[in-house]
Amino acid sequence: MSIRVMLADDHVLMREGIRQLLEFDGSIEVVAEANDGEECIEKLLEIKPEILLLDINMSKKNGIEVLKEIKSKNIDVKVLILTVHESIEYLLKAVELGVDGYIMKDSESAELKKAISVIMDGESYIQPNLIPALNNRLVARDIDKDKIESLTGRELEVLIQVANGMFNKEIATSLNISERTVKNHISNIFKKIGVFDRTQAAVFAIKNDLIKLF
Secondary structure (H helix, E strand, O other): OEEEEEEOOHHHHHHHHHHHHOOOOOOOOEEEOOOOOOHHHHHHHHOOOOOOEOOOOOOOOOOOHHHHHHEEEHOOOOEEEEEEOHHHHHHHHHHHOOOOOEEOOOHHHHHHHHHHHHOOOOOOOOOHHHHHHHHHHHHHHHHHHHHHHOOOHHHHHHHHHHHHHHHHHHHHHOOOHHHHHHHHHHHHHHHOOOOOOOHHHHHHHHOOOOOOOO
């Protein structure tokens, strides 16, 4: 019995190439394709493949949004993200959402088939060369958690507004405090989280999901 796979990628040539690689020996059957995130969800519900090969860069809904919807709706499919993105933040987000596998598009066909096989056996598969950076990021997140817990409730509010691009005067108005108080809060925040400017503070907030990009 061949493994039933669906491809979700907005590049037709990429889908055609992957289909040919997967179906070459008859152990895998591509049962559906989707060009964007909304079509992907619709076809998942209709066709019910066993594995979804999911790109991140898609219109209407990106791959992370599709993964989030799959998990929230408890759609019964194993998800393998196949992407050009080397950013550990994408991988970290996917892992947090419960992705079954994550590999790069420049992987060899043997690795792609291995990932599918491992996932079908109920295990997870992360491309090996991505694991050290992922582990480092997870360790850093544990450290960041301690920093976040050191912030007062008001400091956390100010940090989030800084990360959203608000100026001191806007923050003061929003929180009904003086600009001087805002400056004091920001100075304390910078010391506690170990940053030196607003840009670094915003990056810290984004990396720790204090504001949402997806």
